[in-house]
Amino acid sequence: MEASDRDRELIAVMRQYFAMKAELESLKEQLEAAREAAGEAIGVFYDPRQNTEHAADLQRSHRLRGELAWLMQRAEAWGRAA
Numbered sequence: 001m002e003a004s005d006r007d008r009e010l011i012a013v014m015r016q017y018f019a020m021k022a023e024l025e026s027l028k029e030q031l032e033a034a035r036e037a038a039g040e041a042i043g044v045f046y047d048p049r050q051n052t053e054h055a056a057d058l059q060r061s062h063r064l065r066g067e068l069a070w071l072m073q074r075a076e077a078w079g080r081a082a
């Protein structure tokens with residue numbers, strides 16, 4: 001059985017999705033370890049305006065979540081079109 005161009009596109013999207021998901025999980029673990037080590041409250045630590053030390057990682061985490069949602073929407077659109 002040979003994969004079509006659309007199937008290969010879906011496979012590429014899902015590979016990217018799972019790679020980003022793993023990156024996000026790792027980032028979340030790092031941030032939570034840093035929060036616990038600092039003894040900060042969740043609301044304070046995860047607010048990039050209040051936590052300038054980790055602001056870049058917090059913003060990266062937010063961007064990754066958005067990209068994951070977008071990739072899943074592409075995969076769902078592929079499924080509806082099939």
